Amino acid sequence: MEKEKTDIEFLISAFAYSFASMNETFYLRKRDFKVIGVHVMDFALVSECKSDYYSGLSRDEERDIKEAIIANEKNYDTHIFIPRLTKEERFEIMKQFIESTDDFKERLNKNYNDLINSVKKYGIEFFKKGIKAGVEMDYLTNGIDDEKLKSDWGEFYRNKTKIIALAWLEKQKKVLK
Secondary structure, eight states: OOOOOOOHHHHHHHHHSOSSOOSEEEEEETTTTEEEEEEGGGGGGSOSOOOOOOOOOOHHHHHHHHHHHHHHHTTOTTEEEOOOOOHHHHHHHHHHHHHHOOTTHHHHHHHHHHHHHHHHSOOHHHHHHTOOSSOOGGGGGTTOOOHHHHHHHHHHHHHHHHHHHHHHHHHHHHHHO
């Protein structure tokens, strides 16, 4: 096996990626534990269509993405799909953050409840509030004009996500050994 190249920050971002977004999927390449993000437009790299597509990526990056797409499409056992945080995990992280701070508790709880309700019965009224389909973590601090709180929330969220992502990575490593 090649030297491990797992970019932990990229792995955290893969887990934290918007729950409902279909723009990008993430894979862990088994041979070196490299995280590979595949944007929906990247499928043009393997398309039989002869139109010009400029990805802006290096040859190595394009090769990695093509390899991940083909492995997924052909069900090769060379890559592992990286899951995103579940709704329940996202809500638990939010709840823990709200419990950990004394600032803006009323607004944080209101936003938290709006998010829970939006998952149960998403509709136009939630869209008008700025809640996108899925659990959008940025909405927790919606209407709060305090950069420190927003920064604290971002750091808290990534730190909690890191614990989940690293536990998942260790499990994959054990299975592959």
